[in-house]
Amino acid sequence: MNNSRRHFIKSASTLIAGAGLVSALPSTLKAAVAPSDRLNVAAIGINGMGWADLTSMLKNPAAQCVALCDVDQNVLDKRVAELAQKGIKVKAYSDYRKLLEDKSIDAVVIGTPDHWHCLQMTDACAAGKDVYVEKPMGNSIIECRSMVAAQQKYNRAVQVGQWQRSQQHFKDAIEFVHSGKLGQIRLVKAWAYMGWMKSIPVKPDGTPPPGVDYKAWLGPATTRPFNENRFHFNFRWYWDYAGGLMTDWGVHLLDYALLGMQSAAPKSVMAAGGKFAYPDDAAETPDTLTTVYEFDGYNIQWEQAIGIDGGPYGRDHGIAFIGNNGTLVLDRGGWEVIPEKGKMEAVPRQKSVDNGLDMHTTNFIEVIKSRNFTDLHAPVQVGALVATTAQMGNIAYRTGKKVYWDAADGKFTDRDANKLLAAAYHNGYKLPNIKA
Template sequence: MTTSRRRFLRQSTQIAAAGALLPTGLAAAPPSSVAADTISVALIGGNSMGWADLTSMLKNPGVRCVALCDVDQNVLNKRAAELEKMTPVGTPPTKPVLYNDFRKLLENKGIDAVVIGTPDHWHCLPAIMACQAGKDVYVEKPMATTIDECNLMVAAARKHQRIVQVGQWQRSGEHWKAAVDFVRSGKLGTIRTVKTWAYMPYGKTFPVLPDEPAPAGVDYAMWLGPAPKRPFNRNRFHGSFRYFWDYAGGLMTDWGAHMIDMALWGMNVTAPKSVVAAGGRFGFPDHAGETPDTMQVVYDFGHFTLLWEQAIGIARGPYDREHGVAFIGNLGTVVVDRNGWELLPETDNGQYLLPAQPPKRMYGNDLDRHTRNFVECIRSRQQPNAPAEVGRNVALHAHLGNMAYRLGRKLVWNEATQTVVDDPKATEMVKAHYNSPWQLPTV
């Protein structure tokens, strides 16, 4: 045993012994097999953000990928080949174990942490089962497709003392933190409303396609998993799955999970009093998909309102930004997006009510900061920047917004009982309904 490993194990024991002093939800138990200099990770879901998360994580010293899992053999083979090419010159090529079933992967005791980059309807089960298997979890946003699932994921992280980081990587961005610090300083005066939005230029073409056989190499039954059984359709598969209610929640649970999270962070709130929404498929009514291309949602917190706006196929959003958050106070407004933040002072009789300052620009890579934070927390057992509770809170807002839109009425939320007041149909939508034989695990 090396000196560094002895020191790591001694520190881990001290951390575990101090567990009773840690904040609620903070993991205290270290992984059973993590050495100070090596963390073995596995990827479940190898497309898009799952792959981006993994490759970002691998930039950290001592992190290695030991396993890949995907229900599409084509994706699995492609990522395995790419991973081999990423191996530094002079070292043996990386040859991860390949799996088609995440349950088999979780039986691998050599894995310390998993990255879950699957479609949204496949976030909850692997995350909970990974916690039960003693593995730390980096799970893409939104945390899950229902509020019920999110609550179970929080419970699993706490019960099994796992580090869970949700892929809301603005939480690790330096300029986002600076903007939030300014908002919380009180310099804006009374903040009466917060605007959040995503006006995305993509999605102008999304033609309806016929059902067809699943491509060779795709385990389509496994891809569907807990979702309703339907014939294979390319529009519902890679990438564009997020525009169908069976698997996701459109722009609201995609970009909304990022931008609304920043509003909650800045205002230090966790749940609304009520939600109302309006919108529809106004821009492209003949497109495939089910989620709205245009929508506004208003959340009432009692002392301020939060507005979400979304649009597909156009990019000139509020403040001429395609995405962002605006904290609007009596003395000025802070506007922040992934490129930076700026202060827009109010004026009175030709005088600024706040000292003007130049815009602050983003620097560095916030995704890399977020995955590095996850790696550091695996070792330190400290709370990560976007723990399960943070993922749950923004998913709550996203789902309530979509529910208000789909039901066409105002929803009053009771955080204590996790129900919509006097609305059995909405409260039923809070719950997870899985296709047999899949069932939610008991936590």
């Protein structure tokens, strides 16, 4: 950005902060901002959360969309048309590398499947772009390290899409946890019971739909025949591209478990589960899983169950900080404290009052303007810690062992576990080996 644009964006930042939610800003304000003074944003991967992230970002008067990229021409055409209906004309790309060559683009949103995050984020940083990358930040522990190194080497603003970090009631809950009122916390539970997620029926291999560049979609993943089950949303349930519910919902909820306990890496991890609900369906990742992370003086426990809504404390997702005096239960709708008898006062449910995603994208835009990266709510270090923690759980499950982490060496003490530290890259792609 030139100096005049930076000056405007700083002024807009002050205005946004005074107005509260970006979504509440009058449309006349955005109309009053000259396009040349706005932040040029592009999005790579626009079928699901990438589109939601971009839509949220465009509520901000300091941002304008100038380009979209997707390997599914059907999705690309649809999104270009949707923007055109709002009077927004954008360039369309099927190859993200071509998009990154456009020097007028200031920032990119990455909403592609997990196995693409590392390459696209590191390439974007190298191209001088600031980045909003969906969670989980990396699809392996080694990828997370490369992504942290890329941010540091190229000095870019990188926000990870863990938007709960920007939601006020989550912040308030953690402030209460840190107050010490719960007493000694010996166990933290985080869980996702997803009743709306159903079995994936086995389907035969076929041919990609017209307009889909399947080779580009696979990228560094193992070459396999096209199968509808592995495409779009359901890629989450295959080890080639993602880590199941652990890296889908787990990174959101374990993030707050770690934040509440101010945790670094665990000492050990053990996990047990499997395809208990749907043993014969097409998914590879477990539908049922319990994982225990050991720390000094406390444990963090992860639970997941697909096809069931009845999670702990009557909630289908959440985090519970279980202390000697009481238990704080937190989810996306609010938080409350359930006291141990005679040890503390109950705190009635404190409901959510804001839009976490809008607050999160606003924070990203404000940091792009200020260049004060310490103000990011979910920087790469946060994204790397929780993605690494989730990957540790999956590694314990896949090896069938209790695995021990050597923090000094940055690896496990078990050979089989260390084989899963890095995701295998195929089709001529190479894992970025970036040193800060």
